[in-house]
Amino acid sequence: MPTLIPRILVFAGSVRAGAFSAKVADVAQRELALAGAEVTRISLADYPLPILDEDLEREEGIPHAALQLARQILAHDGLLIASPEYNASLPPLLKNALDWVSRVRWNGNRAVRPFANKAAALCSASPGAFAGIRGLYHLRAVLMACGAEVITPQCAVAHAAKAFDDNGALVDAQEHNQMEILCRVLVERAAQITERTEP
Numbered sequence: 708m709p710t711l712i713p714r715i716l717v718f719a720g721s722v723r724a725g726a727f728s729a730k731v732a733d734v735a736q737r738e739l740a741l742a743g744a745e746v747t748r749i750s751l752a753d754y755p756l757p758i759l760d761e762d763l764e765r766e767e768g769i770p771h772a773a774l775q776l777a778r779q780i781l782a783h784d785g786l787l788i789a790s791p792e793y794n795a796s797l798p799p800l801l802k803n804a805l806d807w808v809s810r811v812r813w814n815g816n817r818a819v820r821p822f823a824n825k826a827a828a829l830c831s832a833s834p835g836a837f838a839g840i841r842g843l844y845h846l847r848a849v850l851m852a853c854g855a856e857v858i859t860p861q862c863a864v865a866h867a868a869k870a871f872d873d874n875g876a877l878v879d880a881q882e883h884n885q886m887e888i889l890c891r892v893l894v895e896r897a898a899q900i901t902e903r904t905e906p
């Protein structure tokens with residue numbers, strides 16, 4: 708049984724005012740704390756990034772915001788991302804942020820791989836019936852390519868305009884249950900990986 712209190716970074720893949728994915732991230736943030744994690748919540752709005760272009764990268768280097776985001780990930784044991792689905796995939800804001808962070812190889816004079824040995828958990832939200840679940844398969848593949856260990860449970864919230872009560876909690880018992888399981892497994896896995904990989 709892990710004894711370490713894992714640090715989990717939570718963010719949404721949308722910066723839209725009133726974003727459903729941010730509401731799901733709010734639920735996850737509370738649930739992770741209940742599951743015993745130390746939670747940090749960030750917004751990608753605080754990490755503005757140009758569209759990744761290798762010429763730009765060669766000429767100007769890694770943008771400061773990408774380095775800052777990579778440092779946030781490095782400082783945590785795991786991450787939870789709540790994402791919208793755009794055309795059955797992940798939105799460009801999120802893909803671009805992940806791509807930039809994947810280019811970060813150095814933190815000062817220390818060689819780093821920001822996603823290596825990080826447990827990752829995924830949530831989605833959509834106003835539609837399919838809950839954004841197709842996008843999660845793509846997001847899962849991208850994070851795995853970056854070296855993260857994406858856990859199997861996920862939480863997809865359908866009909867998002869009606870999915871939250873006045874306190875911001877999930878109305879649907881099954882979705883609430885999915886979220887509870889997701890957060891519990893993430894906390895356990897993040898603690899296990901850190902205990903295994905850090906002296």
Ligand SMILES: Cc1cc2nc3c(=O)[nH]c(=O)nc-3n(C[C@H](O)[C@H](O)[C@H](O)COP(=O)(O)O)c2cc1C
Pocket residue numbers: 721722723725726727728729790791792793794795796832833834835837838839
């Ligand atoms: C370019 C674009 C593509 C979209 N494609 C999908 C889709 O494939 N599936 C879906 O459920 N919703 C889709 N939507 C609707 C989003 O789910 C909806 O705008 C949602 O509120 C966005 O997430 P957010 O509330 O977290 O910003 C799309 C929206 C946009 C702008």
